[in-house]
Amino acid sequence: MLRTRYACRTFGAALLGRLSYGMGSLSLVLAIKEATDSYAVAGTVMALFGLTSVFLSPVRAGLVDRYGLRQALLPMAAAYALLLTGLAFATAWPGASGILLGILAVPAGACTPPLGPVMRTLWSDLVPDRRLLQRAYSLDTVAEELLFVTGPLLVGLLVQVAAPSVGLAASAALILIGSLALSSSPAVRGWTGREKAPAEPTLPKGLVPGKRSSPLRRWLRHGDPGLRQAITVSAAVGMCLGAFDLLVIAFADEHQNPSMVAWVLAALSGGSAIGGLVYGTVPWRASSRLRLAFLAVALGLPLAIMGLSPHPCILIAWAAIGGLFVAPALTTAYLIADECADPASRTRAGAWVNTAFNAGSAGATAAIGLLVGRLPLPVCFALAAAPAVLSAATALHRPRRPKLTTVAPIKMERERTSNGEPQPSVDR
Structure with a gap:
C-alpha cells in the first residue's frame, strides 16, 4: 500500500x-x-x-x-x-x-x-x-x-x-x-473543490416530497443508516476512552499505586496499535456495519470487566485486550463514512466521525468525574462501557425509503378528463 x-x-x-x-x-x-x-x-x-x-x-x-x-x-x-x-x-x-x-x-x-x-x-x-x-x-x-x-x-x-x-x-x-x-x-492536483451543492433529486411524476428537514439533518441522513452508525459508534468509543482515563486514576488511588497509570495507558495504546495493524491485513467477508457492531461490543465488555480487577496487573491485561479493538473500531467507522458520503462531502463525513469521537470523550470525562466517589468503582466502569455496547444496536437498523406522498388519483383523473386526456390507470 x-x-x-x-x-x-x-x-x-x-x-x-x-x-x-x-x-x-x-x-x-x-x-x-x-x-x-x-x-x-x-x-x-x-x-x-x-x-x-x-x-x-x-x-x-x-x-x-x-x-x-x-x-x-x-x-x-x-x-x-x-x-x-x-x-x-x-x-x-x-x-x-x-x-x-x-x-x-x-x-x-x-x-x-x-x-x-x-x-x-x-x-x-x-x-x-x-x-x-x-x-x-x-x-x-x-x-x-x-x-x-x-x-x-x-x-x-x-x-x-x-x-x-x-x-x-x-x-x-x-x-x-x-x-x-x-x-x-x-x-x-485534481482536488479543486466544488462550486455548488448537488441539485435536489427529481421525483417521479405524481409524487411530492414529504416534510423537508434542515440541511444538516438531510446531510446526516444521506448515509442512512451507515453514516449515522459510524458517528454513533465513534461517539461511544470516545465516551469509553474519555471515561477510562479518569477511572484508571481513581483505580490507582484506590490501590495506592499511582505509577500503574502509565502502564495501563501504555497497554491500551499498544493493544490498539497491534489490533489496528492486524485488522488492516485481514480480508474480512462480513459487512462493515456488522464488523463495527462487533468491535463496539468487544471494546465495551473488557472495559466493564476491568472494574472487577483485584490487582493492577489484571487491569493492565484487560486494558491491553480492550485496546485491540480501539483502532479497528475507528478504522471501520471512517471506512463506513467514506462509503456513505458522496465524493463532494467525503472530508466532512470523516470530520463528523472525528468530531463525534472528541465530543464523546470530553462529555464522558465530565460526566464520570461527577460519579467517581459517589458510586462504587466497578459500577463506574460498567457505566463507562455501556455506550459502546449499546451502540452496537445501530447495526440492526434498516434503511427506510424517503417519505413520499402520492397525489390523490381521483384529483388527477378529474384534471386529465377535463383536458380531454384519456383516463389514467392507477397503480396501487
Whole structure:
C-alpha cells in the first residue's frame, strides 16, 4: 500500500503536520499555567480552544470539500500557526492576561486545519482498492494514535531545556510546514473543490416530497443508516476512552499505586496499535456495519470487566485486550463514512466521525468525574462501557425509503378528463 504512487510523500507530510496536535495541547496548558500561575485560567482557555476546535471541525472540512484543499487548507494553517505564535509570545513572560489568552485561543481553535479528515479523503483517491484502503485507514489510525503518545513526550523533553511557550512555537511551525508539504503533493492536483451543492433529486411524476428537514439533518441522513452508525459508534468509543482515563486514576488511588497509570495507558495504546495493524491485513467477508457492531461490543465488555480487577496487573491485561479493538473500531467507522458520503462531502463525513469521537470523550470525562466517589468503582466502569455496547444496536437498523406522498388519483383523473386526456390507470 505504501508503494502506491505519492503515498509516502503525502502521508509523511500529513503526519508532520498532525504531530502539532500531539504537542500543542500540553504545550498550551503548561505555557498558560506558567504565565498566569492559575490552573483555573489554564483550564478555561483550554476549554475554549477545545470546544471551538471540536465543534467547528465539520464546518472546516466542508470548506475544504467546497473550495479545494489548497484554497481552504492553506489559509486555515496560516491563521492557526499565526495565532499559536501569538499565544507563544503572550505566554513567554509572566503576568499574561487571561482575557487576551482566551481571545487568541478561540479563533485558534476555530482555524485548526482538518489534516486527519483530509488525509483520509486523499487515501480514498490514492488507493481505490477497498481492501488496500482498509489497510491505509488502519495505518493512518495507528499512526495518529502514536503521534498523540510521542507528542507529549517531545514536549516533556523540550520543557527541560526551554520554556513551554517554545513548544507552542514548534507546534505552529509543524502545522505550517506539514500543510505546505501536503498541499504541494501531486496527489492533491485534481482536488479543486466544488462550486455548488448537488441539485435536489427529481421525483417521479405524481409524487411530492414529504416534510423537508434542515440541511444538516438531510446531510446526516444521506448515509442512512451507515453514516449515522459510524458517528454513533465513534461517539461511544470516545465516551469509553474519555471515561477510562479518569477511572484508571481513581483505580490507582484506590490501590495506592499511582505509577500503574502509565502502564495501563501504555497497554491500551499498544493493544490498539497491534489490533489496528492486524485488522488492516485481514480480508474480512462480513459487512462493515456488522464488523463495527462487533468491535463496539468487544471494546465495551473488557472495559466493564476491568472494574472487577483485584490487582493492577489484571487491569493492565484487560486494558491491553480492550485496546485491540480501539483502532479497528475507528478504522471501520471512517471506512463506513467514506462509503456513505458522496465524493463532494467525503472530508466532512470523516470530520463528523472525528468530531463525534472528541465530543464523546470530553462529555464522558465530565460526566464520570461527577460519579467517581459517589458510586462504587466497578459500577463506574460498567457505566463507562455501556455506550459502546449499546451502540452496537445501530447495526440492526434498516434503511427506510424517503417519505413520499402520492397525489390523490381521483384529483388527477378529474384534471386529465377535463383536458380531454384519456383516463389514467392507477397503480396501487
